[in-house]
Amino acid sequence: MEIDEVQAGYESARPKYEQLKGEIIYILESALAQRGIAIHMLEGRIKPVDSLIAKMDRQKTELPFEEIVDIFGIRIIGLFLSDIQEIGKLLEETFELESTDDKITAKPHEEFGYLSVHYVARLPDSFSGPRYDGIKGLRFEVQVRTIAMHDWATISHYLDYKSPNAIPSNLHRDFNALSAMFYVADFHFELVFSSSQQARLQAEQKAQIANTLGIEEINLDTLTAYLKKKNPTRDSTSSVEISNLVEEPVASGYQTISRLDSDLDRSKEAFIIYEAENPPRPGPQYADAGVVRVAPSIANEEFLSARGQEALTMADRYRQYRSHVIDSDAVSA
DSSP states (O other): OOHHHHHHHHHHHHHHHHHHHHHHHHHHHHHHHHHTOOEEEEEEEEOOHHHHHHHHHHHTOSOHHHHOTTSEEEEEEESSHHHHHHHHHHHHHHSEEEEEEETTTSSOTTOOSOOOEEEEEEOOTTSOSHHHHTTTTOOEEEEEEEHHHHHHHHHHHHHTOOSGGGSOGGGHHHHHHHHHHHHHHHHHHHHHHHHHHHHHHHHHHHHTSTTTSTTSBOSHHHHHHHHHHHOTTSOOOOHHHHHHHHHHHHHTTOOBHHHHHHHHHHTHHHHHHHHHHSOOSSOSSOOHHHHHHHHHHHHOHHHHHHTOHHHHTTHHHHHTTGGGSOOHHHHHO
């Protein structure tokens, strides 16, 4: 096929690939969100015509629109190694897969720099009707990798060392060390993620058993579990906000959940009155984390001070309700 024919065919086909790009991105974003799979990035691109012509020359093909499968390609950059497998299952369930090329487990150990899993896919027959009829037969490529794999591939591509033999001998050791560091980072990110999930599960289990969560230190997992148990009817707070909230009780001397729980119990009546007279905006009641901010601010001067300048501007208001706080000895009794 002559270059002018390729260019004309490309311009004719491009609107369909643009439509395909929009559909695939929407489908994947929806499917990932539905399954609760967090990712770093999802990006799609349509191969420029000059890149298509160059690939035709490399592959010695005369039928680029039939034989080149990545005219449209999409890349999904996951957070952890385990996400690669979960995203693979999602792709199998969502699209018709023509082929899978696992460059992570299949690559020889002496090669490096480009690790990912590649899928060639198309829309399945279940996507029917005028909206999809023009794009159903188009194949596309999906690349799946982790952040660490993506960063290493980006650096390797920039340095233009495509194989071990291309690296100057005096740089081999450094490159091997860097490659190992990215691998170790990926492996340990997965370990930390797995451990954090286990810690969160254990905290939730302890929260369901009387008097077992109280002895635990205050951290994101224990405070999240405590909030769910203590205030089940209130709106839940995001993990990011709870992570920031952790700093306030810890900075003011609270060591365990039980100490925090004691002050919430002592100031329960005071908080009810405060909330009625000072409802949040929008109301009608504070979220679960709001209780943990306001109630100890009424009961504990150290906590109030630890919350910083914003809380101190409301210090007099909080102190007005301190007379409704039960003495700690009375709670213990």
